[in-house]
């Protein structure tokens with residue numbers, strides 16, 4: 193049997209995702225009309241002999257309750273949210289719930305970060321993992337040398353694929369091959385985490401400890417139960433014939449900012465074209481709006497047939513889009529209203545926000561810079577004819593004059 197574990201983190205981790213993480217935990221933010229965590233969950237569905245999926249985090253349980261019960265019945269696989277009382281780190285969180293995870297006596301644990309966007313080639317990874325015969329297999333990808341330092345950089349044996357060297361977010365360049373945050377482990381991983389904790393305890397008990405060492409051991413990252421998968425496990429285990437790599441040639445992105453969520457929404461919409469074409473909207477310009485690929489429209493949204501939508505647009509529940517509206521590269525969240533002839537491009541329009549007639553909300557579409565897209569928080573009102581460019585607007589603001597390159601607090 194196989195169990196899957198998705199690390200969903202908690203509120204303190206979501207700061208870069210503001211203002212969209214104020215009321216919705218980042219893992220539930222919609223990409224291509226589905227909660228972020230839905231994409232790895234549905235990828236797990238294809239794993240042979242999958243017994244169960246766990247989400248581990250320190251968000252409030254009630255925030256996940258509805259989603260977890262609906263996805264369990266939709267996929268016909270038990271999905272359970274396990275709440276940590278405090279952050280234990282990516283490996284510490286896994287260890288904290290080891291007894292529950294091992295209840296089904298799984299032979300393999302698929303471990304996923306929730307904030308990555310990829311095709312999750314889990315079945316292929318499992319096959320490779322069995323061939324390698326190690327304790328763990330990491331999904332890896334080649335990225336540009338400039339961006340590699342944002343991730344765990346690694347060196348793998350070109351023939352055996354063994355992980356030879358691993359450094360988390362190094363200051364000087366090591367390699368353009370990086371860790372995708374998608375892993376397969378045997379239950380042996382729990383012993384490895386246990387060893388690290390015991391080792392720390394022994395160290396802390398040494399009477400010869402300098403006061404500096406003692407202080408270091410009591411800080412958060414060195415607390416006994418805070419264990420990071422990357423620094424504390426992957427680095428020391430590299431080159432010991434226990435960890436192997438599987439390289440993906442498909443798409444992969446990390447989702448730390450709202451701008452990246454817009455980019456990843458496009459990647460998942462494109463994936464739907466092959467995997468779930470039934471989820472995409474197909475317009476005809478008469479009864480339905482004109483649609484330029486790829487577009488998701490929630491069944492409860494009302495879009496006027498004279499509107500033109502796409503590419504890369506996701507429209508959530510109860511959104512109203514009036515006549516003559518043009519939407520491109522954007523996410524329109526629940527209950528928003530877009531009035532006649534408004535224009536949106538490279539933007540995220542928050543829950544219950546309202547755009548007046550002929551309003552323009554747009555960004556330049558640079559996903560890597562802070563103001564590369566425009567973000568309207570919850571319940572923002574943009575009045576008629578007002579233009580908002582490359583800006584972030586916090587919740588409940590009313591904009592009656594045009595703004596550019598501004599953060600409206």
Ligand code: GDD
Pocket residue numbers: 199200201202205248249250276278279280281282285304305306307308342343344345360361370371372373422446
């Ligand atoms: N439950 C729980 N508890 N989850 C956590 C905790 C924790 O204490 N800490 C982090 N996570 C979750 C995050 O929500 C995220 O899904 C994942 O674990 C990894 O988060 P971080 O440890 O903050 O690392 P990162 O995202 O900056 O980088 C990691 O992922 C990259 C790929 O996206 C590293 O492993 C990098 O090497 C890797 O390239």
